[in-house]
Amino acid sequence: MSNICASCGATATKEAAFCASCGHALKPKIAKKPAKPSANRPWRMPFVAVFAVLAMAALYFWLFIADDLKRDTSLSTTEVGEASNPEAQIFFAMTDANLRNKPTISGSEILGKLPRGSQVTGTIQPGSGVDGGWLELSDGNGFVALANLSQFKPPALVKLLNDQPWVADGFIDVWATTLADSALLDRLRAGASLTLVGTTADNFVEVKLADGRYGYLADAPSILARIGGKPITIGFNPQTCAFSGEIGAEFAKIGAQLRAQWQALEAKEFANDAARQKAYAVVEGKSKYLRLRRSFAGLSLTGLGQHYESQSLYFDDPPAKVMEIFRAQGFDIGRDGLFAGTDLYAGIAATRGEGAAYGKTELSCGV
Known part of the structure; x- marks a missing residue:
């Protein structure tokens, strides 16, 4: 860029301080400094x-x-x-169950019956107290106690066991169904309590567990033989009142205990013969009992009793059933319950007195 001389109008370079034509001093151009950013826009800061x-x-x-x-x-x-919209579930009736108008036993009305095996759909409702849970049916027909329902359809029962209680005598598997691919529902230890409902055509036993669930035990014949406890063989000779096997061994133990008691009395010093005889009379007339839970051909053996001149077996079954089983074992028993052809007393009858605490029926033999 060039300068114009103010005196003569000649053009000079921008670097020249004086005009080359007339010598007049030239005014230098001063460059403008750049403005600072925002310096002219203070309103933008806020x-x-x-x-x-x-x-x-x-x-x-x-x-x-x-x-x-x-x-x-x-x-x-x-x-x-x-x-507001709980999910509906499908259940099956495990027994004939009551349909009620309220989810409670107390203060509700029975609307009808739900047959075993019936399929129902509904939502679970909590119960109160001993009632437990309830299923409110989706069709509006009432409520059913969950204790009577299962998520698996029950098979037909060929023999009812009438909710007979049974205490497991060892480890036992409980299956969810009777199918070959069934899931294992539970594995119980000896001493677990079960309720036997009935047997199926494919040889399972339907059971109800202590927590209310239903399940199935395989090998029904074996289970039925163990209903009264561990299976036992009863060897008995009504002519001599002798028992063999485990029962004979238990009576031998009781006899040894009684002999030791007598020996202790005989060695004891008494003030006089009257005191001695009184002590003998107490022991002589007292029976000794042993609780024993075993099963015998479908019977439940519940105890043994050693009396002064006789021995007894106790069963948790009615006399008629005990007679029937022993007849099936080959014993000749009259309608009165007496074993035939013996000079000693040998018979089957309902328990009385102290023996009633050990069973319903007594097989007794002795003088």
Whole structure:
């Protein structure tokens, strides 16, 4: 860029201090300094600060709060949905069950009966006290106690066992169904209590567990033979009142205990013969009992008794059934319960006196 001489109008270079034509001093051009940023826009500063604060707040919300709000909303929606529309489930009646108009036994009316094997659909409702849970039927026909229902359809029973109690005599597997691919429902230890419902055509025993669940035991004949406890063989000679096997061994133990008691009395010093005889009389007339839980051909042997001149077996079965089983074993028993052809007393009858605490029926033999 060039300078114009104010005196003569000649053109001079921008670096020249004097005009080359007339010698007049030239005025140098002064470059303008660049303006500082925003120096001429002071109103922008507050807006920039506000924008920065809003941007930081939005970032914090997106990172830390938005997800929580989504989760809370999702949970609330789910909880409300479950509370207002619980999922219906399918069950089967394990026994003839009552249909009631309320989910309680006390104060409700029976609307009808639900036959064993019936399929029902409904939602589970909590019970109160001993009532337990209930199923409210989806068709509006009432309520059924969950204790009478199962998620598996029950098979037909060919023999009813009338809810007979049984204490497991060893480890035993309880299956969910009688099918070959059934799941294992539970594995019980010896001493576990079961309720025997009935037997199926494929040789399972339907049972009810202590917690109310239903299941199945394999090998029904074996289970039925063990109903009274561990199987036992009863060897008995009514002519001599002698028992063999385990029962004979138990009576031998009792006899040894009684002999030791007599020997102790004989060795004891008494003030006089009257005191001695009185002590002897107490022992002589007293029976000694032993509780024993065993099974014999479907009978439940519950105890033994050693009396002064006789011995007894006790059964938790009625006299008629005990007679029937012993007749089937080859014993000649009259209608009065007496064993035939013996000079000693040998018979089967209902228990009386102290023996009633050990069983319903007594097989007794002696003088």
